[in-house]
Amino acid sequence: MADRQQLQAQKKREQENREETTIPARVFVPTADIYETQDALTVILEMPGVEKSNVNVRVEEGLLHVEGRLDLNKYQGLQPVHTEYNVGHYARSFQLSSKIDQTKIAAALNDGVLSLTLPKIEEAKPRVINIS
């Protein structure tokens, strides 16, 4: 994408196709970038307003689950007069294409952006095959 392009606000996508939660509030899908290098898969998720302690990441049977909970206390006593986005918790799951070494997953949260590095297990890494 060109650097000079005027930024547009993205409408938050609501979560769908998932078991309903017992709490009747809406959950949003964090915007994601995913790229793969030789050694790892990197997943970057935008979760503005989520603190480090409220992030939950787990990998189960080839599925990556990410959850971020918003601290609602900050909204106590505020009366909205003009709104352009809604707030809520974040949740998203991805089917992983390669085997991940679960013990080496690294996560960092900076400026509301969660970066997950999922290292591939040795067998899943690409190998150079020499032609004899």
Next chain:
Amino acid sequence: MVAPNGCVMIAGYSDPLDVLLNLQRALDAQTGSGWLQNQTASPGPFPPINVFQQGDNILAIVELPGVDKKDLQIQAKENTIRISGKKSANYPEGSVHRRERVFGEFDRTLSLPIGLDPAGIKAEYRDGVLALLLPRAESEKPRTIKIS
């Protein structure tokens, strides 16, 4: 000036489980209100801003995930606030599976229909959320008029 046209107060709900739902409903109810006069021609100006009333003051909350604090500028003049900056990312070489995030420069000006005290404006940026506390100008505060 700030008509609470059917606004729901968020504070003081007895059931904590309903807090988020009620907040979401209250936010929905105020979507696209004519309160701000700055409505720029294009839909979805960046960054999206929510404006709240907190006592006498105004609190603007802006979602700016991934923007470095040093790439963010805030200027205030009379009753306008300008938020500008750039959102950038450096990804290493590799095959891209998904690219949903957007990057680039932004510049947005908010004109509030009330007078502000520019010296008292406070800005805080944490976890990708910018909170601007905009104190109402002293001359704008409501006065109680005594009936003689």
